[in-house]
Amino acid sequence: MLTTIERLSINEKLNEALSHIDEQGQFLSLTIEVSSINPIDYFASRDDLKGERFYWTSADGELTFVGLGYANQFYSTDSDERYQSIEQALQDQKQQMIQLQNEQIAGTGAIYFGGFSFFNERHHSEWHDFPVNQFVLPKRLLTVKSGKHYLSLNLWIEPNDSAENVSTMIETELDQVNGVQPFTNKEMSFAQVNDELTYEEWQSLIVNAVNEINDGKLDKVVLAREVEALFEEQVPVEQVLNALLEQQERSYIFVMENNNQAFIGATPERLVEVNSGELQSACLAGTTSRGQTVDEDEWKALELLKDDKNLEEHQYVVKMIQNSVSPLCDRLSIPNQPMIRKLSKIQHLFTPVSGTLKESVTIFDALKALHPTPALGGEPRQEAMDFIQQHEPLERGWYAAPIGWVDANFNGEFAVAIRSALLTGHKARLFAGCGIVSDSDPKAEYDETNLKFSPMLGALGGYIDDNE
Ligand SMILES: C=C(O[C@H]1C=CC=C(C(=O)O)[C@@H]1O)C(=O)O
Numbered sequence: 001m002l003t004t005i006e007r008l009s010i011n012e013k014l015n016e017a018l019s020h021i022d023e024q025g026q027f028l029s030l031t032i033e034v035s036s037i038n039p040i041d042y043f044a045s046r047d048d049l050k051g052e053r054f055y056w057t058s059a060d061g062e063l064t065f066v067g068l069g070y071a072n073q074f075y076s077t078d079s080d081e082r083y084q085s086i087e088q089a090l091q092d093q094k095q096q097m098i099q100l101q102n103e104q105i106a107g108t109g110a111i112y113f114g115g116f117s118f119f120n121e122r123h124h125s126e127w128h129d130f131p132v133n134q135f136v137l138p139k140r141l142l143t144v145k146s147g148k149h150y151l152s153l154n155l156w157i158e159p160n161d162s163a164e165n166v167s168t169m170i171e172t173e174l175d176q177v178n179g180v181q182p183f184t185n186k187e188m189s190f191a192q193v194n195d196e197l198t199y200e201e202w203q204s205l206i207v208n209a210v211n212e213i214n215d216g217k218l219d220k221v222v223l224a225r226e227v228e229a230l231f232e233e234q235v236p237v238e239q240v241l242n243a244l245l246e247q248q249e250r251s252y253i254f255v256m257e258n259n260n261q262a263f264i265g266a267t268p269e270r271l272v273e274v275n276s277g278e279l280q281s282a283c284l285a286g287t288t289s290r291g292q293t294v295d296e297d298e299w300k301a302l303e304l305l306k307d308d309k310n311l312e313e314h315q316y317v318v319k320m321i322q323n324s325v326s327p328l329c330d331r332l333s334i335p336n337q338p339m340i341r342k343l344s345k346i347q348h349l350f351t352p353v354s355g356t357l358k359e360s361v362t363i364f365d366a367l368k369a370l371h372p373t374p375a376l377g378g379e380p381r382q383e384a385m386d387f388i389q390q391h392e393p394l395e396r397g398w399y400a401a402p403i404g405w406v407d408a409n410f411n412g413e414f415a416v417a418i419r420s421a422l423l424t425g426h427k428a429r430l431f432a433g434c435g436i437v438s439d440s441d442p443k444a445e446y447d448e449t450n451l452k453f454s455p456m457l458g459a460l461g462g463y464i465d466d467n468e
């Protein structure tokens with residue numbers, strides 16, 4: 001509920017704004033601080049908006065978004081120009097937007113959420129409701145940041161809309177936020193897991209890749225498998241999301257819905273963050289499991305830090321990120337040695353990257369330069385992409401591609417959508433890949449993909465039998 005003063009102040013600003021509305025109508029964006037609300041409860045509160053919802057929590061847990069209802073959507077062509085074309089579309093939209101903010105709080109107002117498919121081209125049948133790339137402007141955005149909660153509304157206003165009508169709409173939305181009920185877990189009816197690839201097929205895929213590497217055609221290629229989890233009922237997105245939030249640490253937790261499909265995951269991998277011209281990226285490649293005891297956990301971490309095969313996988317990523325972002329930066333800092341990033345069930349080799357972007361370089365330029373890094377594609381990039389396209393028997397869709405958000409000033413953050421699943425009705429398709437280098441062993445890589453399925457499978461209430 002608004003106080004009388006807040007209402008008067010909003011009405012005054014609305015009257016002023018509405019007097020300048022374009023003949024064709026215009027978007028109006030406004031943000032109001034609201035009382036504390038659990039974001040998952042808000043996400044689950046509007047079943048009627050299923051298919052037009054998103055959720056995002058940054059890996060440090062400092063920023064959460066819930067978007068309900070898509071006020072506007074942006075797509076672009078299936079080419080190399082897709083980053084620039086989205087950037088241009090958002091730029092054009094921004095000029096036509098009326099922003100009613102008391103102070104510009106980063107992460108509120110006109111935030112665009114979206115992502116890209118792994119490949120530029122569209123050849124998707126499983127991913128029927130996901131375009132090659134898509135950004136949405138949410139009609140309602142809940143932002144939780146530094147312990148504060150904000151509701152931003154992005155509303156389409158016609159020239160003849162009155163300030164009273166608009167403020168009634170705002171009050172209705174605020175009442176809805178205040179009336180949100182706690183979300184309740186449903187029973188999840190997990191039925192079975194089907195491997196899309198036999199072990200023998202996987203083995204021959206990896207042997208083929210290793211042969212190409214030994215023939216000097218490739219240095220590294222990341223290959224993925226998928227498993228299908230079947231349920232007796234429709235997979236409840238809210239519940240899977242809630243489980244990921246409870247079970248996963250240091251991960252970006254995301255959901256994007258499109259019509260009857262939801263893409264969901266808990267990924268540890270930041271691709272790029274840009275905040276007032278400061279860039280952060282990360283090299284994450286090289287994997288082991290967590291130990292059962294503190295000592296075993298530490299021992300596994302130390303082994304990983306000196307394991308040549310994992311260090312090689314990691315090094316290709318460091319080198320490529322360094323080469324691709326240094327032309328975009330005035331300053332770039334990358335430590336010489338990787339460190340360990342511990343997740344709930346997995347540990348990785350990790351090297352942080354930070355830099356200062358040159359004037360006029362945007363987050364979209366960084367995305368274009370970075371995607372895919374050799375943690376998801378391979379080295380050399382084009383040869384690895386060709387190998388994946390020809391030999392990997394799955395549709396990557398949005399798996400292993402950038403997903404995230406930007407604001408009207410193009411500050412934002414993108415993660416790489418791994419440890420993820422595509423939910424369609426009763427079915428979840430899960431994806432997990434691993435970096436193949438010259439001394440990769442098919443069985444060890446197979447086990448590594450099983451390990452990487454485990455966070456998402458756990459959230460779905462299932463598991464993989466390792467002895468299969
Ligand atoms: C491709 C995936 O992981 C990448 C990220 C971290 C470690 C990786 C590895 O050690 O192979 C992969 O490059 C995935 O989880 O599907």
Ligand SMILES: [Mg+2]
Nearest residue numbers: 286287434435
């Ligand atoms: Mg690996």
